[in-house]
Amino acid sequence: xxxxxxxxxxxGVALTLVLSGCSKPEEEPAPIExxxxxxxxxxAYASPxxxxxxxxxxxxxxxxxxxxxxxxxxxxxxxxxxxxDFFSMKNKTGQDDVGGLTYLPDDRIEExxxxxxxxxxxxxxxxxxxxxxxxxxxxxxxxINSTTSQQVQxxxxxxxxxxxxxxxxxxxxxxxxTTLKTEITxxxxxxxxxxxxxxxx
Numbered sequence: 566x567x568x569x570x571x572x573x574x575x576x577g578v579a580l581t582l583v584l585s586g587c588s589k590p591e592e593e594p595a596p597i598e599x600x601x602x603x604x605x606x607x608x609a610y611a612s613p614x615x616x617x618x619x620x621x622x623x624x625x626x627x628x629x630x631x632x633x634x635x636x637x638x639x640x641x642x643x644x645x646x647x648x649x650d651f652f653s654m655k656n657k658t659g660q661d662d663v664g665g666l667t668y669l670p671d672d673r674i675e676e677x678x679x680x681x682x683x684x685x686x687x688x689x690x691x692x693x694x695x696x697x698x699x700x701x702x703x704x705x706x707x708x709i710n711s712t713t714s715q716q717v718q719x720x721x722x723x724x725x726x727x728x729x730x731x732x733x734x735x736x737x738x739x740x741x742x743t744t745l746k747t748e749i750t751x752x753x754x755x756x757x758x759x760x761x762x763x764x765x766x
Contacts (some may be wrong), residue, residue: 607631609759611667612648615656619705620649637712639760640727643668644751645707647762648733651681652746655703655736662691668762673702692740702739702745708732715756719763724754 592712602621606612613620651665658663663681686716690759692701698765710730717726735742 590701596736609644610643613646613664616649617653617656618704620646620653620656623649623707626649634753636725636758636760637714637727639764640729640753640755641709641712643753643760643762644709644729644731644749647751647765648707648731648749649704651685652702652735653704654686654689654692655698655701656696657686657689660686665762670763685729695737700740702738702740703736705736707736708734717752717763719754724756726752726754727760728752 602618602625603624604612604616604621605628609631610624610627614623616624623645625640627639630638630642645663647668650667651663653664653753657664657697660682661678663678663686667677670676679723689701703730708731709739710732712730713728713729715726717728731751733745733747733749733751735745749763750766751758753762755761
């Protein structure tokens, strides 16, 4: 995403997965179901890697929203696609393979990745060791509960933006589902026509 924001990104990601893990990455992501959908990319956001069918459908909806230029629809679909990509570990190669980064301002990606590895993806190896790779979290669906258009204050500047609330459902595994993040509030700004995610709680 080519967003021209040069100031510090404030990401408040409230994650409730409480397992602790070591840092050894896996060589390959866990196998997922046969993918039958065709992914359609766009010029604003990088396409997901090793997506499930549900994630492909979500990204295709984002591609349609980008083509329409409707920023509210883009914001909704950015929230959905971020949830699919960030909270799914099953299609990742290890704790350093952080999803959802394409929805952030380019110059803040490394900062957020470091935060995510320390507070969420560190659990990757522990889940594999305790439950098996098939039990890594994999988002099944994301439902938008509300979308509010509002001015968003971001590091001293006011932007047109949106606050999107969504619910997340996961594939069933051996993991205790109560340890997974099931509700998010995503705050986004519109900068030069690009919708960027600046906070998730």
